[in-house]
Amino acid sequence: MDAERDAPGSPEWRITSQGPAEAIAGYTDRVSVVPGQECGLFVSTTAASFRVSAFRVGWYGGALARRVWTSPPVPGRAQPAPLVLPETRTVYAGWRRSLPLDTTGWPEGAYLLRLDADTGHQRHVPLIVRSVRGVGRTVLVHAPATWQAYNRWGGASLYAGSSGAYQTRSLAVSFDRPYEGDGAGKFRVYEWAAVVLAERLGIPLAYSTGLDVHDDPTVLEGAAAVVCLGHDEYWTPEQRAHVTRARDAGTNIAFLGANTCFRRIRLDPASGPAGRTVVCYKSAYRADPCYPSRPDLVTTDFRTAPAPDPESSLTGVLYEGYPVDAPYVIHRPGHWIHEGTGVRAGDAFAHLVGVEYDRVTLSAPTPRMLEVTAHSPLVCQGQPSHSDSAYYTVPVGAGVFASGTMRWVEALAAGTGELGRDHGMDARTRAFVTRTTENVLRAFAEGPAARHRPEPQPDTAELYPA
Known part of the structure; x- marks a missing residue:
């Protein structure tokens, strides 16, 4: 290559x-x-x-x-x-x-x-x-x-x-x-x-689709990392099971979007x-013809009846709302994903949270070793809330990062005119998202992240007290 x-x-x-x-x-x-x-x-x-x-x-x-x-x-x-x-x-x-x-x-x-x-x-x-x-x-x-x-x-x-x-x-x-x-x-x-950024980094890459992972998960076996891109909403239960199995075998996962694995298809x-x-x-x-004989195959939201299985057990965060346009606010500036960005706690990047967002939701299944790296206040349809970027690890060492905003990949081209719209995001935002994504992809390409990067410092209880 x-x-x-x-x-x-x-x-x-x-x-x-x-x-x-x-x-x-x-x-x-x-x-x-x-x-x-x-x-x-x-x-x-x-x-x-x-x-x-x-x-x-x-x-x-x-x-x-x-x-x-x-x-x-x-x-x-x-x-x-x-x-x-x-x-x-x-x-x-x-x-x-x-x-x-x-x-x-x-x-x-x-x-x-x-x-x-x-x-x-x-x-x-x-x-x-x-x-x-x-x-x-x-x-x-x-x-x-x-x-x-x-x-x-x-x-x-x-x-x-x-x-x-x-x-x-x-x-x-x-x-x-x-x-x-x-x-x-x-x-x-x-x-x-x-894709352009990953190719520019020169890390070893493989290409697949959710439909192929559904049919044959062989491409995930022994993979250093899996990257789910900016809007990956519709998953089969088989795809989800195969990606989860790869994580539990040591494959890192990056979710560079929001609303991921929300719909069961x-x-x-x-x-x-x-x-x-x-x-x-x-x-x-x-x-649905599968209702009620095969509730696990009924095509609705993963989190809802007749077979609720919220996506947060995999992604770490839970889809919450649409539409929103809000600044992205740094919570853990010293986290390794922010190395070289120069950010400080409270730094904000206008318009980066949108148009759909995720947040940590402790009433849903949530990984134990979860650290919030960005915690962004917002108002969606009149209701105050937050969007969260989060990172967690599993016992075998795999790391999982979720950006919590659908605009993450779009921001990689902000200010260039390449996509024809930037939602108001600028070159400063592009530089921050680019460096953070580079940090994640380079680290994840080295193998199970917990073996060579600092462990997460769980902080969800302080952000979302019972």
């Missing part, structure tokens, strides 16, 4: 002309592939032809991506309108395949496929070229289930239906459709900057191809 990181970059990876929704859009028939595996690309366009370029995301001397492949011109076709499965209001495209993608020679990593119509309009399509083994490496776990949950292409997501109402939302969403907007989904906002062939459909009934869980 050193040769890959030293390769020349391709700064032209960005989209310069999105055009109207029908100009061009596409999706792949696999969320991830191993190097050399083929997948299909499905494209609809009003143009006579288009090309496809595959850009691997990384540092590349500041270019931020490298082009690894470009197709010849491909005949364009306007594909039919999407289809809807009435039982679950699932939207899927049902398009004909436009071309195969042979990933032979593509290095493991996170990719943005760029579709270039001959009219000049463009879209991205995310694809992960995943690692089979993660021994001794830091595994970046991407969150396509969450990307898809929020995707309203074709008129419906797990949040709203064609009417815009929650009541008409999809109960299951399909990967067989493009992502709305520029096509990059939540990857670009909540994950991209963390199922990958159910009853609503489409196996592994290509994310099922989550949420508040309508009594209509």
Whole structure:
């Protein structure tokens, strides 16, 4: 991978002309592939032809991506309108395949496929070229289930239906459709900057997705660390069990977001191809076919009935609220994660807490060796509370860090204009979050953190007295 990181970059990876929704859009028939595996690309366009370029995301001397492949011109076709499965209001495209993608020679990593119509309009399509083994490496776990949950292409997501109402939302969403907007989904906002930073550090990396960890946790075996990126809300019980088992075997975990592992989902062939459909009934869980025979598989919030299992036993913190915009306030300036940042107790970083946040909640399962590193006062929907960053260790030595705010990864690009919005965060905030993240990733790459970094000093009782 050193040769890959030293390769020349391709700064032209960005989209310069999105055009109207029908100009061009596409999706792949696999969320991830191993190097050399083929997948299909499905494209609809009003143009006579288009090309496809595959850009691997990384540092590349500041270019931020490298082009690894470009197709010849491909005949364009306007594909039919999407289809809807009435039982679950699932939207899927049902398009004909436009071309195969042979990933032979593509290095493991996170990719943005760029579709270039001959009219000049463009879209991205995310694809992960995943690692089979993660021994001794830091595994970046991407969150396509969450990307898809929020995707309203074709008129419906797990949040709203064609009417815009929650009541008409999809109960299951399909990967067989493009992502709305520029096509990059939540990857670009909540994950991209963390990939660039990890690549720049030069630590040994592996790439996977939550869906792959669900299917086969082999990539976690012997891994130095697992990194869950900025918005990783939707997990299967199997994924959660596999990540927890890795922690208990000595693998460090970093949660660089908030609202992580909040929704329990199922990958159910009853609503489409196996592994290509994310099922989550949420508040309508009594209509889930698994209710009441398999309460552990009912798709609702992990913390709620019929099988409550709050995420805090893994993350250390508990999702509390939305929306919020508040300063991030340092509580433990001398903690090793803050080395080199120069922070003092009470220092604040405007707008870093948002738009969702987590906090220590002692009424839920909470790790015993938990130390709060940032304790940020806020008001959410009229109620005063706090957002917490926290760190804990387990007996075998693994360390777990949770940022407690969804804007953590976005802050890695604050002030650069790269994401088009910074929520008011500035270069000072970017420098702080970057150095703190570097400290976490470098330490976690060395193996079980408790063996080479100071143990946490539990302080939850003083912050949240009974």
